[in-house]
Amino acid sequence: MTRCRLCGSTALESVVDLGATPPCESFLAAEQLDAPEPAYPLHLRVCTDCWLAQIPPLITPEDTFSEYAYFSSYSSSWVEHARTFVADTAARLGLGGDSFVVEVASNDGYLLRHVVERGIRCLGVEPSVNVGAAARDAGVPTVTEFLSPDTGAAVRAEHGPADLVVANNVYAHIPDVIGFTKGLRALVADDGWVSIEVQHLLTLIEENQYDTIYHEHFQYYTVASAIRALASGGLTLVDVELLPTHGGSLRLWARPDEVAGEPGRRVADVLAREKAAGLQELSGYTEFSARVAKVRRDLLRFLIEAAEDGRTVVGYGAPGKGNTLLNHCGVRPDLLPYTVDRNPYKHGRYTPGTRIPILPPDRIAADRPDYVLVLPWNLRAELVEQLSFVHEWGGRLVFPIPELSIVEVER
Incomplete structure (x- = not known):
């Protein structure tokens, strides 16, 4: 990116570089798992003339x-x-x-x-x-x-x-x-x-x-x-x-x-x-990148320690934001064997890049995991209520943003 798309300035400064990831809504069908998957840089910059934060237009609407x-x-x-x-x-x-x-x-x-x-x-x-x-x-x-x-x-x-x-x-x-x-x-x-x-x-x-x-x-x-x-x-x-x-x-x-x-x-x-x-x-903007790195370290530390302790962690939701998080953190099915979503369009598909299976929500009650990692953290109040049933077996909810928090839920 060389010019601001709003004012045309070349005064663009880096805010955070998240590496390269696939487009966040490009969920994979099973027959696509052995095919190449394109990934694009995800680098946020800000224009110091008009202060519009932006990424390069590497994909089209x-x-x-x-x-x-x-x-x-x-x-x-x-x-x-x-x-x-x-x-x-x-x-x-x-x-x-x-x-x-x-x-x-x-x-x-x-x-x-x-x-x-x-x-x-x-x-x-x-x-x-x-x-x-x-x-x-x-x-x-x-x-x-x-x-x-x-x-x-x-x-x-x-x-x-x-x-x-x-x-x-x-x-x-x-x-x-x-x-x-x-x-x-x-x-x-x-x-x-x-x-x-x-x-x-x-x-x-x-x-x-x-x-x-x-x-x-x-x-x-x-x-x-x-x-x-x-x-x-x-x-x-x-x-x-x-x-x-x-x-x-x-x-x-x-x-x-x-x-x-x-x-x-x-x-x-x-x-x-x-x-x-x-x-x-x-x-x-200067400290944002360091705080992003801490979110990544904290989530990976939690998932690795849970795996080593023999505790199960599954996901809830398959939102676009979740795919940015999973790809940036390098989370794969060994740490998160599946996630669930209410949208039947996504059932049987896999998350882009990380290839985590997406299943119907009733799988959580069937498997009774120790932790449920909530990827659409912006719906926290709604989902704490929806997922209150995990209390029946002592399960807990995990929210990764703005910082890692583990929540006891009650009916």
């Missing part, structure tokens, strides 16, 4: 999202998060029967189904053929497209301008951040609103959340860098909320420049927090 292994509806807490957002936003913006809502990267309709239930006209713009089909089967109107200025304009011409455009957990997933932002502006009405949820670089750094660095995440935002990214497409940030989702996220509220007005107080407050954390100077 088409490689990842034309068929996708992630279905949002398998997370109960995420569906509830979406329901609450729709209810609160309908009240905040006065959305009703005459309104039009578009969600970009709408996945399997996890959010827009709540819009449909309210009788509000809506449309999903989802690039993945398989998850878009699931959304349509659930009654959510969905087109299969990647967002660009041209597709945004085409959707607007056919369906009209959107009073609200939602882009949750996608703003990090596109290498052409300027073109994507122009696509958002093309979709939204001239007096409309854009709501974006994206992981906050501040919590990623502070909480050692390095496993959320993977090839389909091309950039990592602070409010400061998000303001500049939005401006590239004619949008102004007017408000921001700090959310607990994904270990700490931003909800960015933006409007077309012409109607935006001055940003609210919360924007200034978060900018001040970021500045105090050193994220607008290199000092805020």
Whole structure:
């Protein structure tokens, strides 16, 4: 990488180098296990001119999202998060029967189904053929497209301008951040609103959340860098909320420049927090790599000692972040014989790079392991409750991020 994808600067400094790994959602079928598996460098850098953290665009969105292994509806807490957002936003913006809502990267309709239930006209713009089909089967109107200025304009011409455009957990997933932002502006009405949820670089750094660095995440935002990214497409940030989702996220509220007005107080407050954390100077990034290395050592030490003591450890979940962690730590089936996942799409497949089998969740109760390593640590409250049954045989849960913790669970 020689130039920042947002401002074009060549002033890029290393934050953390995680080596080379396969794309995190490229789960393997059994017949692929003897075939070569491509791996790509995973090196996070930050631009010291606009402070956008980014990795090189070594894979394309088409490689990842034309068929996708992630279905949002398998997370109960995420569906509830979406329901609450729709209810609160309908009240905040006065959305009703005459309104039009578009969600970009709408996945399997996890959010827009709540819009449909309210009788509000809506449309999903989802690039993945398989998850878009699931959304349509659930009654959510969905087109299969990647967002660009041209597709945004085409959707607007056919369906009209959107009073609200939602882009949750996608703003990090596109290498052409300027073109994507122009696509958002093309979709939204001239007096409309854009709501974006994206992981906050501040919590990623502070909480050692390095496993959320993977090839389909091309950039990592602070409010400061998000303001500049939005401006590239004619949008102004007017408000921001700090959310607990994904270990700490931003909800960015933006409007077309012409109607935006001055940003609210919360924007200034978060900018001040970021500045105090050193994220607008290199000092805020220099110790991150050392803390990442400690996470790796601690997890490997735990797994090796458990194996030597004859204790069994299995995984729970097969999220993209888990594959960054497993590959960086060099975990193989000798230390983690399998993981389980609620998504049947992944059953019978293997994790990329580490080739760990993915099984249905009921395998845990059948095998009664000593420890369950929870890979989607961001769903900690939900999964502590879901996995409370491991208490029956004295099993314990292990969370690797932000630091290794072993949890006793109770019914």
